[in-house]
Amino acid sequence: MDAFPIFLSLRVAAVSTLLAGLLGVGLAWVLTRRRFPGRALLESILLLPLVLPPTVVGFYLLILLGRSGPLGATLEAAGMEIVFTWRAAVIAAAVASLPLVVKAVQAAFEGVDPRIEAAARTLRSAPSVFLTVTLPLAWRGILAGLILAFARGLGEFGITLMLAGSIPGRTQTLALAIYDAVQGNDLAQANWLAFTTVVIVVGLLWLLNRLPRVRL
Amino acid sequence: MLDFSFEYRAGGFVVAPALTADRGLTALYGPSGAGKSLTLLCLAGLLRPTAGWIRLNGRTLLDVSAGIQVPPHRRRVGVVFQEYALFPHLPVAGNLAYGLVGVGRVEVEERVQAMLRLLRLEDFGRRYPGELSGGQRQRVALGRGLIIQPELLLLDEPFSALDQMERERLRDEVMDLLSGFGGTTLLVTHSLQEAYRMATTIAVIDDGRILQAGPRDEVLRRPRDRRVAEHVGASNLFRGTVMRVAAAAHVSWQGAALTVAADLPETGTTVDCCIRPESVRLVWPERIEGRANLLRGRLTSEVKRGIDYLLRFQADVGGGEISISCPEHLHSLMKVQPGMEGWISLPPDQLHVLEPVEDR
Numbered sequence: 001m002d003a004f005p006i007f008l009s010l011r012v013a014a015v016s017t018l019l020a021g022l023l024g025v026g027l028a029w030v031l032t033r034r035r036f037p038g039r040a041l042l043e044s045i046l047l048l049p050l051v052l053p054p055t056v057v058g059f060y061l062l063i064l065l066g067r068s069g070p071l072g073a074t075l076e077a078a079g080m081e082i083v084f085t086w087r088a089a090v091i092a093a094a095v096a097s098l099p100l101v102v103k104a105v106q107a108a109f110e111g112v113d114p115r116i117e118a119a120a121r122t123l124r125s126a127p128s129v130f131l132t133v134t135l136p137l138a139w140r141g142i143l144a145g146l147i148l149a150f151a152r153g154l155g156e157f158g159i160t161l162m163l164a165g166s167i168p169g170r171t172q173t174l175a176l177a178i179y180d181a182v183q184g185n186d187l188a189q190a191n192w193l194a195f196t197t198v199v200i201v202v203g204l205l206w207l208l209n210r211l212p213r214v215r216l
Numbered sequence: 217m218l219d220f221s222f223e224y225r226a227g228g229f230v231v232a233p234a235l236t237a238d239r240g241l242t243a244l245y246g247p248s249g250a251g252k253s254l255t256l257l258c259l260a261g262l263l264r265p266t267a268g269w270i271r272l273n274g275r276t277l278l279d280v281s282a283g284i285q286v287p288p289h290r291r292r293v294g295v296v297f298q299e300y301a302l303f304p305h306l307p308v309a310g311n312l313a314y315g316l317v318g319v320g321r322v323e324v325e326e327r328v329q330a331m332l333r334l335l336r337l338e339d340f341g342r343r344y345p346g347e348l349s350g351g352q353r354q355r356v357a358l359g360r361g362l363i364i365q366p367e368l369l370l371l372d373e374p375f376s377a378l379d380q381m382e383r384e385r386l387r388d389e390v391m392d393l394l395s396g397f398g399g400t401t402l403l404v405t406h407s408l409q410e411a412y413r414m415a416t417t418i419a420v421i422d423d424g425r426i427l428q429a430g431p432r433d434e435v436l437r438r439p440r441d442r443r444v445a446e447h448v449g450a451s452n453l454f455r456g457t458v459m460r461v462a463a464a465a466h467v468s469w470q471g472a473a474l475t476v477a478a479d480l481p482e483t484g485t486t487v488d489c490c491i492r493p494e495s496v497r498l499v500w501p502e503r504i505e506g507r508a509n510l511l512r513g514r515l516t517s518e519v520k521r522g523i524d525y526l527l528r529f530q531a532d533v534g535g536g537e538i539s540i541s542c543p544e545h546l547h548s549l550m551k552v553q554p555g556m557e558g559w560i561s562l563p564p565d566q567l568h569v570l571e572p573v574e575d576r
Binding site: 113115116118119120121122123124125126128132133136137 | 257260261262287288289291293294295297298299301302303304305314315317360364
């Protein structure tokens with residue numbers, strides 16, 4: 001049994017969750033607490049990966065990050081290869097899970113009473129209020145968003161295939177390896193990979209439901 | 217001393233209050249939508265005025281033209297919000313200690329303990345706000361504002377979330393806690409009764425502007441103009457003309473000559489006067505001798521208002537209407553009933569001449 005796809009997927013999901021988490025919390029805060037022109041547009045763009053076919057998202061990412069793409073060329077000049085490496089899988093997973101994080105965290109921030117933040121603001125500086133009041137009051141929703149992001153990152157297929165390919169031992173993640181195994185009629189490998197995935201995801205959902213509630 | 221004059225625009229609504237408030241409790245009284253809470257948020261630094269300045273005991277908190285805007289947590293201003301806005305994830309002690317930044321651990325502990333004693337919540341330091349009664353929450357909110365030793369304390373409708381019984385009790389409790397506070401307190405309220413009960417100074421605000429500020433009795437009995445008179449319940453308004461017979465000036469209203477204790481402008485000027493319904497006297501028919509501003513007429517209606525009756529009186533001369541607040545004992549003593557004929561007197565020292573409302 002080849003366990004490489006499991007470890008690769010766990011690593012990809014962990015790094016992409018971190019990326020999507022940091023970016024998502026920031027974007028969600030901006031979207032809930034700031035009014036600026038183009039806010040609705042930004043919100044719609046952020047939701048695109050949720051509604052577009054993954055191959056379409058993957059296609060545009062490929063154009064953007066490919067060797068001759070505007071971003072890809074710059075990164076390659078800086079010595080960082082993206083396309084068809086494990087980093088591409090991370091980006092694919094992060095893009096796929098970002099809307100989930102933003103939506104969940106937005107709802108969490110909206111649940112924080114702005115008067116409580118205002119009261120805190122009269123006593124401490126704005127960054128301190130964010131860390132000691134806003135985040136603790138929203139942490140359950142944020143954690144839920146991160147768990148969803150991790151699960152989504154673990155199972156990412158379409159964008160990953162477009163951007164990272166399915167190179168065994170290099171970029172072949174869980175979802176890709178299962179597909180590959182089924183294609184190659186290796187049902188035993190497909191079975192154990194699929195079962196492992198179910199165990200991980202069920203474990204995460206169990207964790208999500210056990211999160212203690214903040215007393216209000 | 218708090219001293220400010222600023223302007224804040226919210227959509228089409230302009231709030232432009234100016235006020236000087238000494239140590240002690242000043243009530244910012246006005247109807248909902250008058251701009252009370254916006255004023256308070258500007259003073260706390262949570263909203264940014266578009267022009268003007270705020271000074272607190274000689275310190276400049278805001279000066280838009282000089283580009284000075286002290287952030288909220290550096291203003292030494294404590295705020296007690298409507299419905300308290302306590303931190304639900306922190307215990308009572310944590311709520312109290314929240315504003316003590318840059319204070320040593322031992323001193324924080326001491327000050328929190330001292331505040332818990334003052335609030336009579338010694339055993340509640342580890343409890344969470346969700347486990348407290350309304351009154352206890354209110355005390356924690358007040359303590360959270362006071363523990364930072366502010367120079368200005370802002371109270372935003374602190375009793376609005378409570379029922380009548382609790383409100384009475386907590387008002388006394390808050391007054392008690394505030395008696396040890398040496399700074400300036402600004403109480404935002406839409407209840408005239410509350411403003412009068414708690415504050416020594418009342419500032420009447422409407423349409424985003426302070427219409428009048430002064431000692432509470434002065435504001436109630438000597439409102440500056442018609443608008444203030446309406447807000448403070450000096451609901452009997454008379455528009456008359458200044459007349460002079462020999463050297464004595466009076467106001468001619470609906471054919472009646474009303475004597476006023478204050479100086480009057482020149483003959484022929486149109487003036488508005490007001491008198492509070494409580495200040496109008498019902499006069500026994502056999503005692504009308506020597507009474508000033510005596511009017512004969514008929515009681516047209518009465519409304520029982522709990523502790524008093526509000527009577528409507530129609531004067532025989534000109535048919536002018538006057539409201540009278542009549543205490544219950546007097547009501548039964550004089551056997552007052554709608555339809556009865558009688559006399560009323562408007563004491564000249566209670567009949568107050570208003571300034572004309574300035575147009576803006």
